[in-house]
Amino acid sequence: MSEPKKKGLLSGLMRRLSNAQGSGKLVKDPPSRRASEGDIPVRRHRSDRPDVINSRRRPRRPDPRDSKGKGREQPNGHRYEPAPLSEWPPSGISKEEQLTLGHAMELISRGVPAHKGHKRPIPHASDHYYGLYTTTAGNHGDDNDTVNQHDAMTQLTTLSIQGFNQPKYPWETLEQPSLAFGFGGRPGTITLNHWANIFSAIPPPIALRDPGVVPREVDLGSIFERLQDLEAGLEDGNDEVLYRLYKRFLKDPDKLFSPHKTMEKQITDLVMCLSSPDWIDFSNPKNQVVTKFIYDTGPENQQQYHKFFYQLLLSLELELRINSKKHQDPAKERLVAQIPPRIQWNLALARRWRDFVRIEDYGEEPDQIKLRFKMRRRQVSMLKRFAQMMKWPNLADTISELKQRDNEGTLMIVSSHAMAFFSGLVLPGPTFPFLIMNSLIDIDPDKATDNLALLTHLHPHCGFQYRNSYTYWRSACIVGKVLAPTCHEIAGWVGPARPTKDLGRSQIARIRSKKPRQNILTPEDVTSMSDRSDPLGPRSEIYPVGDYDLLTPDTDDIVDTVLLEQVILKEATDKQDSGPQWFDASIQFAIDGVSWPLHLTFDVSFINAWPCSDGPHPLFFDYVYTPRKVDELVDILDWGKPNCRERSFRSTPAGGSKSPEFEPIVGGDDAERVLVVEAFGSSDNEVLARAWCSHWGLSAVVADIGRTCMACAIREAYAATLTVVILVEDQPGDAE
Structure with a gap:
């Protein structure tokens, strides 16, 4: 464990020991939860906060929850349900008071998502290889951070190894990362589990030898x-x-x-x-459009x-x-x-x-050979809905062609991709988004779609422009991730997005991006996740009320000076091959009338925050954060690094004009401090926040403040070892 994290562990525990000693009692962590310096990394102390007064522990004031705890039956048969907090400390409790574990859990942890990391062995592999996963519980509801599988049309992207209709855990699916637990509920996001699984260590394929059992010659x-x-x-x-x-x-x-x-x-x-080795290897992505082997008779x-x-x-x-x-x-x-x-x-x-x-x-x-495909009618309806939601430019002619081919029974001969999509012979994993989009392109009678023939799952970081009307981007592509708040995300595609003058009338673009150098999740980070994101902080026998704050951002203070101007694609002349053209992407914004281009340099991820219930929730002082409005982001440089700075404008002595100066951000060099970006209002605000993250290589947690309180979003960032949280607020009708 690094020295700063050791200090963070000691700061939280020593502070509570000091409070307990002030009352004449030495308190230790329970043996089963006691933290040792070698295993559990904990947050660092926030030094700019005054210490809680060290006084003798006062008797806790009577509270109706002592005798009428949450969920307990009352004499009249009703259950007591405490109201969400509106202030801290709660009414009737002093800031100098110290809570017992039970009372602290009731006031602070109720309705908070509890994240747990899992490191699991991989069959037939050594201990050097492992799978990383997360599970979450505790928000007292059925809601979670994943997209609705039916609405996202992802029914064929996942498959349980055990044959169940719906896997219970992410390690139970054949495809990894598991797509049943992969797509986040917000467009362009992934889940916390998917984020952890990215850092799994997967062994290379095992070389095959002569099996000793051979098949007979059969007609x-x-x-x-x-x-x-x-x-x-x-x-x-x-x-x-x-x-x-x-x-x-x-x-x-x-x-x-x-x-x-x-x-x-x-x-x-x-x-x-x-x-x-004589058989077809369907684990190889090149062979996962299985109908290409039987399309040609x-x-x-x-x-x-x-x-x-x-x-x-x-x-x-x-x-x-x-x-x-x-x-x-x-x-x-x-x-x-x-x-x-x-x-x-x-x-x-x-x-x-x-x-x-x-x-x-x-x-x-x-x-x-004559086959009957049970899925055909459902798939026809799915493709029609997909085209309508994507606002396909040649929609009327395409739907007409789809109906005619369906009536004639000629859908299966359109292409191998269409044959796979309409038959249901779809292997789990990343092929489905390309099967549905290529089926739409192949059925569209417009000759312009010939220019889109090279769209393939082997190049997932891609998108295309069609008829100069719209662009469409894969969810795995950084352009799609950033533009997603202004679009729909359906079946792994983000669109319809604004067109760009840098592509031809109908053209595919492959986007070049780098892996971020930061945000690396280790197996130790995953297995210690529940301790590092505990809403109470380090476990103790007393919990000073003054150790917590209730965070309530002002959602009415909206920035309305951000405008997404254009998507810029620059041809990458030093990176070309036989496939579609490579481009470097950037997005230009107007912020208070001034143009700001942000380069989408890094392929960062955006994690959809788990919803909480009964919020807002208090935040323990060791979870350190810095709030900023979204339009202030462009003034922040090198967030989370020792040279983290913020641009400021000062009047020059000469005549009142302004010149930029750079000042260190207070606490900005703290490697664990979370930058909380308030991106309420227009969806362009969220796009700006995401583009800034890609520009600097910072993955982020994205939280709808109406579903996840600010404190829970910050704790999830600590769980994921991320240093940026983007707060948004969806309004009714936003998804329409």
């Missing part, structure tokens, strides 16, 4: 015959029937002396067979077509055996957790096929 008709049989499920009640797997598709290496008739051996053999693609469906069949045989009724749920969970990642992706494809596709007819040739 395409036999493959589809078995695929159709499996639509009714697996015949897992008869070992002889199960053993037909070897008679038709696999070679049993122990056929003569010990045939593999048990389901456990068959599962092992299928895993070994699918581990062969011509003679030149026949071998690939055959391999894909043979691999799908063996994956289905494995998936159905794992989920057999003979296996109890705990046994399934243990088994699935041990299956190599590459095989997990095969199981994901098998599950998508089993859920969404049926075989109507088949033969020996690919052009004789």
